[in-house]
Amino acid sequence: MNRPKISIITPTYNASATIERVLSSVANQSYEQIEHLIIDGCSTDDTLAIVDGYRQKCPHIRVVSEKDAGIYDAMNKGIDLCSGDWIYFLGSDDLLFSDTIFGELNDEGHLSTDRVIYGNVLILGDTSWATDGARYDGPFDLEKLFRKNICHQAILYPAAVMHKVGYFNKKYFIAADWEYNIRCAAAGELVYVDKIIAKFTGGGKSSAGGIDGIGNDIPRIVADCFHLDLNDPSLYADNSPFRGVVQRLRRRWLAWT
Numbered sequence: 001m002n003r004p005k006i007s008i009i010t011p012t013y014n015a016s017a018t019i020e021r022v023l024s025s026v027a028n029q030s031y032e033q034i035e036h037l038i039i040d041g042c043s044t045d046d047t048l049a050i051v052d053g054y055r056q057k058c059p060h061i062r063v064v065s066e067k068d069a070g071i072y073d074a075m076n077k078g079i080d081l082c083s084g085d086w087i088y089f090l091g092s093d094d095l096l097f098s099d100t101i102f103g104e105l106n107d108e109g110h111l112s113t114d115r116v117i118y119g120n121v122l123i124l125g126d127t128s129w130a131t132d133g134a135r136y137d138g139p140f141d142l143e144k145l146f147r148k149n150i151c152h153q154a155i156l157y158p159a160a161v162m163h164k165v166g167y168f169n170k171k172y173f174i175a176a177d178w179e180y181n182i183r184c185a186a187a188g189e190l191v192y193v194d195k196i197i198a199k200f201t202g203g204g205k206s207s208a209g210g211i212d213g214i215g216n217d218i219p220r221i222v223a224d225c226f227h228l229d230l231n232d233p234s235l236y237a238d239n240s241p242f243r244g245v246v247q248r249l250r251r252r253w254l255a256w257t
Helices: 019-027 047-055 071-081 101-107 142-147 159-165 176-186 214-226 243-256
Strands: 006-012 034-040 061-065 086-089 116-124 155-158 190-201
Touching: 006 019, 006 071, 019 034, 019 047, 034 047, 034 071, 047 061, 061 071, 071 086, 086 159, 101 190, 142 176, 142 243, 155 159, 155 176, 159 176, 176 190, 176 214, 214 243
Parallel strands: 006 034, 006 086, 034 061, 116 190
Antiparallel strands: 086 155, 116 155
16 A cells, blocks of 8 residues: 655744754655755755755755745745655644654554644743643634634645635734644544644744734634525524624624714
């Protein structure tokens, strides 16, 4: 049986302090059907020299270095350039949880599905949304996903799903993956796997929280993705995952009228 190929995409910019351990984390995987794309934003430190040193002995590494419009622009470029059956995004200061994690996912049959799979991450250092040592954050139903995001280092996307769902929205320069995961959920694509996929290092933009407007936009994003009719009374029922979203939208509508 053919083993599916996994494309690992790592956006970088002046990541010389951490990129070597990321490259090593991928290179040490027991699962061999991988490629590692480094999408660099024209780093001015030693990032590219370190990557090139690894690339000489690791043919699975590919490098593109050019100006970009931020991390999600780099991730979109990676989607276009990769050749794998599955696509995974690993930050330039994050690590895979173990040397066997991709092999485990394959051997347990998780890579035979045609839907997005997600697990957990182990948090290294405090963030605005999780504390050091936490296991973030279990299965997500819709109501939970509308309140907070799945960590993107915990998610593997079938390439076919990404090509169907489309690109990350660069408007959201901190949390575009949240909007993307809601789109995937609306398409019925999310499946939980009870495993830790990666170690997420606190300290980046997403760790600090920050404001890119997505919090205010979530109700509209949900309504658009799920084609909600605010006049549908079932949406306001206590057991409806959309209840909080439509109530927020209704309050806004009343404030505008």
